[in-house]
Amino acid sequence: MIMTPMIETFVMHFGEMGSRWGFNRTVGQMYALLVITEDPISANDIAEALSVSRGNVSMGLKELQAWQLIQTHHKPADRKEYYQTNGSIWDMANRVFEERRKREMDPTLSLIRDILLDSPANAKEEYAQEKLQEVHNLLEGIVKWSSELQRLGPEKLDTLMKLGSGVGKVLDMKDKLLLKASPNDNKA
Amino acid sequence: MIMTPMIETFVMHFGEMGSRWGFNRTVGQMYALLVITEDPISANDIAEALSVSRGNVSMGLKELQAWQLIQTHHKPADRKEYYQTNGSIWDMANRVFEERRKREMDPTLSLIRDILLDSPANAKEEYAQEKLQEVHNLLEGIVKWSSELQRLGPEKLDTLMKLGSGVGKVLDMKDKLLLKASPNDNKA
DNA sequence: TTAAAGTTTCAGTAAATACTGAAACTTTAA
DNA sequence: TTAAAGTTTCAGTATTTACTGAAACTTTAA
Missing domain, CATH: 1.10.10.10 (Winged helix-like DNA-binding domain superfamily/Winged helix DNA-binding domain)
Incomplete structure (x- = not known):
């Protein structure tokens, strides 16, 4: 060929x-x-x-x-x-993202969790643990968020993408909206 | 030390x-x-x-x-x-994302654009170009989307993250909302 | 059940990438 | 203006990662 x-x-x-x-x-x-x-x-x-x-x-x-x-x-x-x-190409992108999450985030998340279980030996370690907590939160956020996007599926994702800068506006209004729709569903 | x-x-x-x-x-x-x-x-x-x-x-x-x-x-x-x-840690994540976009997406986007300027020599190339267009759209979507997220800034990003699966619901309602807010602002 | 066609594995080699240590260069206090 | 303290560069080396080609293995039609 x-x-x-x-x-x-x-x-x-x-x-x-x-x-x-x-x-x-x-x-x-x-x-x-x-x-x-x-x-x-x-x-x-x-x-x-x-x-x-x-x-x-x-x-x-x-x-x-x-x-x-x-x-x-x-x-x-x-x-x-x-x-x-x-x-589709979309499926492949999802695979790539997922695989990379496994390689690039999961190991670090699990290591940091382990470290945070130990109590700090001195002031330096205390500071270090605070920072590690920040890194942990960031990674966890990215992981949750990306799995959320995957769960949305291609169609909604597409809507979200096309929305572009409109995302900001929608966010501004979401409290009002969700409140009307179901008053107790607005926490997480 | x-x-x-x-x-x-x-x-x-x-x-x-x-x-x-x-x-x-x-x-x-x-x-x-x-x-x-x-x-x-x-x-x-x-x-x-x-x-x-x-x-x-x-x-x-x-x-x-x-x-x-x-x-x-x-x-x-x-x-x-x-x-x-x-x-902050967030800033560093942004830098990493941006740098990776430059290395991992931009070169491919620009190459594909070049290729799409040529007219296909035969049926195989025609098919190939269709697929390249798909890849192009995907990459462009990711690039636009990620720069959008960066523009949102940490606070709104945080809101978006916390929203989690609520994103789906908000999306369902966005047409209604945006329509009310400004009827001609709902395209891109 | 055998042999033809195809697939997988693996030891050795090649290519790409990162690191060292020493030398060259820069800055500034005296 | 000099020399002490610090920074940068770079050629050579080491490490890591990927690829080849050949041999071992698997499948199935006859």
């Missing part, structure tokens, strides 16, 4: 960015290729298109499957497996 | 996480140390506490200053420079 220059440009770029997004270069290239290719393609096609070893492709496919970003597809009378992307 | 075990635990952990957050291990350790230390400390203090070369500390301080995460502090009758964190 051979890529047109346009497609190659994007695939290579996505590979470079991939490492910043949480997967390695080859995995990034593979995913990009699968996204912009309509028909399911085989592992060999991928290896050939990207000039990458077959073993490396296999590893990458495994990772993409773990992320649930691709699915297999079978052609009749062909035991080879073909691959295509799974879900 | 010597760190207590509690402080060391956090500093080392933050160093490891640092690389996932966009700065290297030493920079992460340095920032953590500065966050949990109340008094301004010198570059030598940092090097000693972290058992890291003086040169490396200098590089790290430069980077933290570029990110505007620290500021210098001078003691009377002492030409040495002392350092302390600049702004």
Whole structure:
């Protein structure tokens, strides 16, 4: 399989960015290729298109499957497996966010919780714990908020996005609104 | 300067996480140390506490200053420079988000824009461009949205966070609300 | 049940990234 | 204006991470 220059440009770029997004270069290239290719393609096609070893492709496919970003597809009378992307671009963004949360926030949150269980040995540690509490609150806030956004689903998210700077206005009014709707539902 | 075990635990952990957050291990350790230390400390203090070369500390301080995460502090009758964190934890999170946006989104956005200017050479490229448009819209959405959140400022952000699942409800009502408030202000 | 087709694993190698230590440079008190 | 104190730079080295190619393993049609 051979890529047109346009497609190659994007695939290579996505590979470079991939490492910043949480997967390695080859995995990034593979995913990009699968996204912009309509028909399911085989592992060999991928290896050939990207000039990458077959073993490396296999590893990458495994990772993409773990992320649930691709699915297999079978052609009749062909035991080879073909691959295509799974879900929308939005789904993939959600996966990436979730995976990164796991790698970038969860470990720190849990470590800080442990540290906060100990009582401070001196004034310096007392100050340190105050700061750790702040970091903890921030991380917890981000985690809760992002899972909230995911729960909203794409449609509402889209509404929220389009609202843009209107968010401020809506917030200003929310007390009034929620109060009318159900007076006791306005705490958390 | 010597760190207590509690402080060391956090500093080392933050160093490891640092690389996932966009700065290297030493920079992460340095920032953590500065966050949990109340008094301004010198570059030598940092090097000693972290058992890291003086040169490396200098590089790290430069980077933290570029990110505007620290500021210098001078003691009377002492030409040495002392350092302390600049702004709140929230400010630092904003800096990190912004920096990552620059590294992780902007280059891809601009590349995709370029690609979309070319006309597709065949059906495959046409499909590819459709997909690229989707990716573009997603990235643009995230960028706009995140700068929107930054513009809201910490207080409103906090309201939004605390609102949690209430966001859905507020959204359901926003049409009614905004309509009443200013009938022509409800598009973007 | 065998062999052809395909998939996975892994040890060794290559590439990218970060760190050290020493030397060069800058600042300022005397 | 000099030298002591401090800061910055950089070439070489170490560490980490990713990739290759070959061998081991798995599946299934005949």
